[in-house]
Amino acid sequence: MSESRVVQAAEGTYLVHGSSTNWVILVEDDSLTLVDGGYPDDADAVEASVREIGYRMRDVEAVLVTHAHVDHIGSLPQLTRKYGIPVHLDRVEVAHARRDYLQQATPKQILRNAWRPGVLPWAAHVVRAGALKPCALPEAEPFPREGALDLPGRPVPVPTHGHTSGHTCYHLPERGVLISGDAVITGHPTSRVRGPQMLLPMFHHDGARALQALDSLEGLGADALLPGHGPLRTGSLSKALGEARENAARHLR
Numbered sequence: 001m002s003e004s005r006v007v008q009a010a011e012g013t014y015l016v017h018g019s020s021t022n023w024v025i026l027v028e029d030d031s032l033t034l035v036d037g038g039y040p041d042d043a044d045a046v047e048a049s050v051r052e053i054g055y056r057m058r059d060v061e062a063v064l065v066t067h068a069h070v071d072h073i074g075s076l077p078q079l080t081r082k083y084g085i086p087v088h089l090d091r092v093e094v095a096h097a098r099r100d101y102l103q104q105a106t107p108k109q110i111l112r113n114a115w116r117p118g119v120l121p122w123a124a125h126v127v128r129a130g131a132l133k134p135c136a137l138p139e140a141e142p143f144p145r146e147g148a149l150d151l152p153g154r155p156v157p158v159p160t161h162g163h164t165s166g167h168t169c170y171h172l173p174e175r176g177v178l179i180s181g182d183a184v185i186t187g188h189p190t191s192r193v194r195g196p197q198m199l200l201p202m203f204h205h206d207g208a209r210a211l212q213a214l215d216s217l218e219g220l221g222a223d224a225l226l227p228g229h230g231p232l233r234t235g236s237l238s239k240a241l242g243e244a245r246e247n248a249a250r251h252l253r
Contacts, residue, residue, distance in 0.1 A: 093166025
């Protein structure tokens with residue numbers, strides 16, 4: 001069983017560091033929203049993180065997904081079936097979650113990047129975390145409405161397509177929080193840089209579009225960045241996005 005570490009990022013807002021990927025728990029009254037769920041072998045850690053903040057999985061009203069890579073939805077088939085929790089994500093990403101197709105780094109792409117520091121240790125780790133296990137969410141559904149969702153935290157989906165065709169961030173304007181998934185991260189075992197950045201090009205379905213998608217995050221009221229990988233970042237969101245753009249260029253060297 002993998003372990004997790006819970007960090008309170010804002011009132012009722014928790015960033016959880018799993019085996020290699022983060023997930024987020026949003027609390028409002030007696031109910032929760034879970035955003036993402038780590039690798040397949042993170043299922044026990046997801047449940048433990050919910051208990052750590054004083055709740056149960058049956059308190060989760062819904063799961064929101066940033067995108068359907070195995071390191072973000074791996075535990076969800078098991079957990080959502082066990083507890084009957086609905087799963088919502090961008091309409092474009094639904095077919096990806098259902099595994100009608102797969103947009104994910106291939107073994108060939110990983111081997112071509114094996115010269116990069118950290119890539120081979122990372123690859124070995126994710127295999128141990130269950131990355132090769134079957135992973136599909138046939139019950140996944142698109143968001144039930146536009147704008148703020150009627151869920152704990154009142155998250156607002158922000159389309160940031162590119163990393164995958166339907167990648168989505170979630171803005172919590174009342175809490176000053178942006179859940180950025182893999183649109184912007186703050187660290188990764190395969191990265192040579194620290195701070196706000198984008199993943200290596202091999203991880204993006206459409207790298208140019210992923211970079212352009214950062215523009216849609218400019219101007220959002222948020223001073224806490226909760227990424228899919230790496231630590232919590234506080235401070236100016238615009239500055240963080242600028243650093244991510246600069247660091248993206250370093251990844252291409």
